Amino acid sequence: MDFMETRNCRLSEIDFTDRSFPFSFGEISQKLIESIKQVGLLQPPLLQAAATGYKIVCGRRRLEALRQSGVDDVVVNFFAVPAGQIKELFRRALWENLAQREFNPVETADIYNKALEIFSEEELRREIKPALKIPGRERFHKRYLAITGFSAELRELLAAGIIDLESVDLINGWNDSELGALIELIAETGLRRNKLREVINRLDDLARRDRVSPCEPLAAACASVRDSDGKIDINALRNQLKVKLYPHLTTAREKFAGKLEKLSLPADIRLESPPDFEGGEYRLSFSFSDRRQWQDSCDKLNSIVLDDIDEICSRS
Numbered sequence: 001m002d003f004m005e006t007r008n009c010r011l012s013e014i015d016f017t018d019r020s021f022p023f024s025f026g027e028i029s030q031k032l033i034e035s036i037k038q039v040g041l042l043q044p045p046l047l048q049a050a051a052t053g054y055k056i057v058c059g060r061r062r063l064e065a066l067r068q069s070g071v072d073d074v075v076v077n078f079f080a081v082p083a084g085q086i087k088e089l090f091r092r093a094l095w096e097n098l099a100q101r102e103f104n105p106v107e108t109a110d111i112y113n114k115a116l117e118i119f120s121e122e123e124l125r126r127e128i129k130p131a132l133k134i135p136g137r138e139r140f141h142k143r144y145l146a147i148t149g150f151s152a153e154l155r156e157l158l159a160a161g162i163i164d165l166e167s168v169d170l171i172n173g174w175n176d177s178e179l180g181a182l183i184e185l186i187a188e189t190g191l192r193r194n195k196l197r198e199v200i201n202r203l204d205d206l207a208r209r210d211r212v213s214p215c216e217p218l219a220a221a222c223a224s225v226r227d228s229d230g231k232i233d234i235n236a237l238r239n240q241l242k243v244k245l246y247p248h249l250t251t252a253r254e255k256f257a258g259k260l261e262k263l264s265l266p267a268d269i270r271l272e273s274p275p276d277f278e279g280g281e282y283r284l285s286f287s288f289s290d291r292r293q294w295q296d297s298c299d300k301l302n303s304i305v306l307d308d309i310d311e312i313c314s315r316s
Contacts, residue, residue, distance in 0.1 A: 004077055004078065004079050005077075005078050006044060006075060006076070006077055006078070007075070007076065007078050008073060008074070008075055008076075009047070009054060009073075009074060009076055009078075010072050010073060010074075011063065011066060011067050011071070011072050011073075011074060012072065013053050013054055014047065014053055014054045014056060014063065015050060015052045015053035015054065015055060015056075016056070016060075016063070016064070016067075018050065018052065018053075018055045018056065019110070019114075020048075020050075020055050020114075021055065021056060021057045021058065021089075021090060021093050021114075022107070022110035022111055022114055023058060023060060023093055023094070023097050023103075023107065023111060024060035024061050024064075024107065025104065025106045025107045025110060025155065025159055026104055026106065026107070026156070026159035026160065027159075027160070028061055028064045028065050028068060032061060032062070032065045033065045033068055033069055035065075036062065036065045036066055036069055036071070037069050041062055041066070041074065041075065043059070043062075044059070044074075044075050044076050044077045045057075045058060045059025045060075045062055045063050045074070045076050045077070046058040046059060046076070046077045046079060046092075046093065046096070047076045047077070047078050047079065048078075048079045048089065049078070049079075054076075054078070057079065057089055057092075057093045058092070058093040058096045058097060059076075086118065087118050087119065090114070090115070090118055091127075094111065094128075094131060095131070098131060103132065104158075104159045104161070105147060105158050105159065105165055105168075106147060106155045106158050106159040107159070108132050108133075108134070108144060109144040109145075109147035109148050110147075110148060111132060112128070112129075112132055112134060112144045113144065113145065113148045115128045139169065142172070143165065143168055143169055143172070146168060146172045147168060150179075151176075151179065151183075153183050154179060154183065157183070157186060161192075161193065162186060162192040162193065162196070163186075163192075163193075163196065164193050164194075164196075164197055166197055167196065167197045167200050170197075170200050170201060170204045171200060171204075174214060175213075177213075177215065178213055178214050178215055181214070181215045181218055181219075182200070182214075182218075185199075185218065185222070185232075188231075188232060189232050189234050189237070190234075191234060195234065195238065198238060199237065199238060199241060202217075202238075202241040202242065202244075202245050203217055203218055203241065205245055206241070206244060206245055209245075217241065217244060220244075221237055221240040221241050221244065222237065224240055225237045225240055252273075253273075256273050256312075259311055259312050260312070262308070262311075263304065263308060263312070265300070266296075266297075266300060268286050268287045268288065268293065268297060269284070269285075269286040269297055269300060269301070270284070270285050270286065271283070271284050271312070272284075272285075282312070282313065284301075286301075
């Protein structure tokens with residue numbers, strides 16, 4: 001590109017608020033900051049002239065790290081790009097970044113939404129979506145459109161990997177107060193990814209089934225599982241939502257506990273029901289430390305009559 005030149009500039013000349021090339025979002029790693037403190041920038045960032053100062057085309061993380069390091073002077077590659085060639089500059093920045101790292105979900109969403117303004121449908125299908133690993137189906141298009149509309153707090157949680165992309169599909173229809181309640185829950189409990197998705201899924205199912213806001217089952221469940229210090233027991237919360245969503249679980253658990261009590265199994269023999277009593281197999285285990293304990297356990301198991309086993313396996 002013959003319109004590029006290398007020059008010095010001050011960080012104060014760079015417009016850090018401009019997001020024309022949205023290739024970075026999230027915290028700057030301390031490792032990058034320390035690296036720049038020790039050896040400086042090994043690769044100049046790419047900038048473009050603008051009325052409000054230089055736009056960052058590529059290298060925002062490095063420039064942010066410089067700013068946090070207290071450095072002001074920086075060597076950059078400067079582009080004087082005609083309006084019609086912005087597409088090529090965007091493409092260059094995309095592949096420069098991809099050569100060094102993968103984008104987090106928020107970066108992917110921001111880049112994709114900006115690309116929608118610049119590239120044709122054919123270019124998006126042929127190059128941009130594959131580069132960003134965005135499948136062609138409509139639901140993925142909607143997913144990444146939704147992310148750009150999330151609050152800053154929610155976007156930060158997504159960029160940090162606390163909320164995953166499957167959860168995005170579930171909370172896409174939630175309003176601001178519902179999303180605010182979810183953010184408060186995450187802050188209080190430290191829930192993340194798989195367990196968080198499970199909670200979100202059950203809240204969404206309960207809200208749809210009962211035609212209420214997700215805030216209602218969430219508030220009720222949290223109130224019932226707070227310990228003496230007022231903290232939320234995460235596992236108890238998950239179980240409470242499961243029982244609320246599947247009322248038969250409480251009855252099934254109580255019946256199984258009663259049948260188990262009638263068997264009077266010794267402490268070293270453990271009989272477990274199928275998960276959630278939804279099909280599956282019962283599991284029997286016992287522990288022993290010598291031959292005598294082994295024999296005692298076997299004798300006890302042999303003494304259980306088949307009628308008792310039928311009773312245990314009965315779902316009625």
